[in-house]
Amino acid sequence: MRLLIAATALLLASCSSGDETAADSGPTSSPVTEVGAATSVDTTIRAVLRVPLSLYRVASSDESVFGSSSRTEDELRSIADKMNTIWAQADVVFDPVRVETIVVPAELLTGIDQLDPDDFLRAAGREFDIPEPGVINGFYVASAGRVNGFAPSSQRVFFVVDEPGVNDERVSSHEIGHILGLHHDLDDADRLLFSGTNGEALTPEEQTVARYFARGYLIGVGLAPVVLEIPNVGDGSLEGHTPRGFAGSGTGLFAGDNLNENFPNDDGVQIFLAFELPSQLPPFESVSLVSDALNVQGDPFGTLGTLRAAPVSFDNFSPPVFETEPTGPTSACTVGSDGRFRCDVTEAASSAIAADDSHIQIRVRFDEVGNGDGEQDLAMFFLTNSNTNEPGIFRLIFD
Known part of the structure; x- marks a missing residue:
């Protein structure tokens, strides 16, 4: 399946590239079956935006040329759960979450290690398979130069290394922030978009921008977001x-x-x-x-x-x-x-x-x-x- 990587035309601006440098650093239910509402709700309640997310553990086709990620698929699922905790402040939920291991030609991974993903992105879906791509797609690689992670400009993808200098879920959430239109913050280390820390906060303005981009992406792939939840x-x-x-x-x-x-x-x-x-x-x-x-x-x-x-x-x-x-x-x-x-x-x-x-x-x-x-x-x-x-x-x- 061809990886969907083009930015949606519905958005007014493309996402900026972002990187975090290490230096800164009961039983289940039946199948489909015919079957049979005070914590007060804020009057400014907004719909939860459910964004399909796919996370890929990247294995190398030739480890003598470039190594495979040492992560496990269970680790990626745990990261996704913690990312949802961070993004809950913006009422953005990554759901469903799909986790897969993919095998990528080793020479393409050397480009990632040089922070040049162009060949990787062009080859996706052609030279290697990307099963069940999501609205946002994360690739977990052994290394990527000296950064914790990065999000190529105008794409709905991000890359995270095996041993970042900050929490895994924070790196991933930071890079998704760039995909959702957010830029680096230079002043407050407690903010999610500050580089190289474990800050997780989003300002109300950042939440609004991120939700705008998320809605645009959902509409762009035919997944109209809900009005209210x-x-x-x-x-x-x-x-x-x-x-x-x-x-x-x-x-x-x-x-x-x-x-x-x-x-x-x-x-x-x-x-x-x-x-x-x-x-x-x-x-x-x-x-x-x-x-x-x-x-x-x-x-x-x-x-x-x-x-x-x-x-x-x-x-x-x-x-x-x-x-x-x-x-x-x-x-x-x-x-x-x-x-x-x-x-x-x-x-x-x-x-x-x-x-x-x-x-x-x-x-x-x-x-x-x-x-x-x-x-x-x-x-x-x-x-x-x-x-x-x-x-x-x-x-x-x-x-």
Whole structure:
């Protein structure tokens, strides 16, 4: 696959070249299946921009000419996780992240060592394969002259050496900063764009510029960024689970049957969610309820029917909420092979917005209360542990 390296025409300026010199130095979910929202949200909330990122460990075709990177693919995945922590301040998330090892002709790597990547970039996709290139692509090489890393001008690629003089995730994030239109800072060593330190801070102005470039790149490759993303509140006064046949409540987010021994006759359990609306919303066409935190116990999708989302309305989450009826039509959801839960809740969100509600509230449960086998069949949504609700387990994505 040919590596996409041209700068998008939608951007008004190309990215500057940047370098950091060493001298400065529960079970998983089922495959695709038909299946069934206070931490306050800032009224200036902005959409999380999800930028596909591919990281490549570069091996040499002839180590007698130039050496291979000594890194492992697991190291690159760890670097990507830490980069996401740095870039969270700008609401930029690298997702999905793909990590691969590629074998490159050794003579092309000698050019990288001289900070001249032109031959490498021309040969990419021709003389060596670049599997699954992302919107941004990072190459981890044994060495590159005397720098920690660099980002060629007007490209969506960067290079990082095996032994930089600063933290790996900081070098990578710094170079991505150049790809996203940022220039070196010369005054504040705590800033991400200051060379040769472990500073990670981005100013509000830098965040705005980086997001502008990220949006341009996403649009340029046909990945329109979302308009807005709102996490569930993660507050027990508005969210949790209840039985389906009697009054009760708990903090975990479970749907299914036989939650514990106190549930008689295969009684079911259902989830209640809340999402706080900002004071102003940008125009949107659709709203999806999404979660990447699904774990499955037993076989709820095979025995309890479809998992569905329905709009509801209540003042406070408490045991009597168990018999709350939907205020609108329910909608079936899907869980993909990647484990992502998704459901179209456009109508529910639009109704809450039209009614000037403070929150969008949603109930999630299976068609069937139980299957009579006396065994746990649960869809469990959690980030930390199954009994802990927290913001971000579910998200509303406005497109």
